[in-house]
Amino acid sequence: xxxxxxxxxxxxxxxxxxxxxxxxxxxxxxxxxxxxxxxxxxxxxxxxxxxxxxxxxxxxxxxxxxxxxxxxxxxxxxxxxxxxxxxxxxxxxxxxxxxxxxxxxxxxxxxxxxxxxxxxxxxxxxxxxxxxxxxxxxxxxxxxxxxxxxxxxxxxxxxxxxxxxxxxxxxxxxxxxxxxxxxxxxxxxxxxxxxxxxxxxxxxxxx
Numbered sequence: 185x186x187x188x189x190x191x192x193x194x195x196x197x198x199x200x201x202x203x204x205x206x207x208x209x210x211x212x213x214x215x216x217x218x219x220x221x222x223x224x225x226x227x228x229x230x231x232x233x234x235x236x237x238x239x240x241x242x243x244x245x246x247x248x249x250x251x252x253x254x255x256x257x258x259x260x261x262x263x264x265x266x267x268x269x270x271x272x273x274x275x276x277x278x279x280x281x282x283x284x285x286x287x288x289x290x291x292x293x294x295x296x297x298x299x300x301x302x303x304x305x306x307x308x309x310x311x312x313x314x315x316x317x318x319x320x321x322x323x324x325x326x327x328x329x330x331x332x333x334x335x336x337x338x339x340x341x342x343x344x345x346x347x348x349x350x351x352x353x354x355x356x357x358x359x360x361x362x363x364x365x366x367x368x369x370x371x372x373x374x375x376x377x378x379x380x381x382x383x384x385x386x387x388x389x390x391x
Contacts, residue, residue, distance in 0.1 A: 189260070200285065201250050201254060209239050216235060272358065298336075298373065313350060322336065325338045337376075343366065344366065
């Protein structure tokens with residue numbers, strides 16, 4: 185029964201992450217499919233770029249919430265283990281399933297975003313202090329460079345370093361996962377990296 189619950193919650197986590205907030209908000213309130221403009225991604229950054237902050241802020245909040253919610257599905261398991269390492273590993277599985285859902289959403293033909301906001305929600309759910317410090321790195325790089333992509337990459341790279349210095353945990357799963365974070369950012373931002381190297385990446389204009 186517990187195994188069935190676990191499998192169900194993994195699927196639910198994926199479906200939660202796959203919730204197409206950018207597509208729905210764009211189509212319902214702005215009559216626009218954000219995937220047809222800008223970078224073509226169904227994420228918060230492209231929503232800000234195409235539709236502005238009135239659409240971008242709700243999308244960002246929802247995408248972060250998806251990752252946080254998936255991690256907290258752990259509390260729906262009827263017989264929660266007393267083994268904290270096992271609970272943490274289960275939370276990681278749920279959170280990663282949500283990120284995969286955001287990257288490849290079944291609802292919209294598997295055309296999703298880059299997963300950074302949903303990944304942030306995951307991090308807030310399992311390591312809030314490290315997530316906050318990584319967010320500060322993002323903010324600093326963003327105000328210096330005005331590149332969202334570069335800021336996301338730096339914040340992701342900072343995460344395993346922050347975990348190394350601040351976490352008292354010796355959990356191998358946390359260490360491996362912390363390394364996974366910058367790898368995901370680098371993989372999903374390949375085109376951005378190419379544009380950065382060519383000087384073609386679009387900067388955010390502060391108003």
